[in-house]
Amino acid sequence: MDRFLLALLMLMLAQWAAAATLGEGKGRPARELNGREVYVQTCAMCHANGVGGAPRPGRAADWAERKPSGTAELLVSVLRGKGGMPPKGGNASLTRDEAYVAMDFMLNGVK
Ligand code: HEC
Known part of the structure; x- marks a missing residue:
């Protein structure tokens, strides 16, 4: 040759x-994104400042009426969208796990 x-x-x-x-x-990317990465890239634009009534991480009052419905219910809201929130926060490429870890970061990671 x-x-x-x-x-x-x-x-x-x-x-x-x-x-x-x-x-x-x-x-x-070859690996799934972690909660902080997804939160920063996809969720923070609304949730950091409560745009459109989005519950803010670390503000107990914002979550008081939502948390009792349980993480499974909240995850359904994230996946399907709710009110001013588009499905998967508008990032259709997110996996279910990525949506979950971002939500978990929002609920528990941001102090
Ligand atoms: C375009 C703005 C926007 C983006 C982006 C966004 N959200 Fe939201 N989110 C909202 C708003 C507004 C609400 C309140 C909806 C309502 O209760 O009517 C909300 C509500 C929620 C809730 C509570 C749902 C419930 O059932 O009470 C969770 C959990 C949540 N968002 C997680 C996320 C996660 C995780 C991401 C990123 C993957 C994300 N959001 C991206 C605007 C946004």
């Missing part, structure tokens, strides 16, 4: 391997 072609083939293989490791091409 022509040496140039061989080199080209090797290069393509290397790039394919790198892309596969990074999880590129699926439009998502």
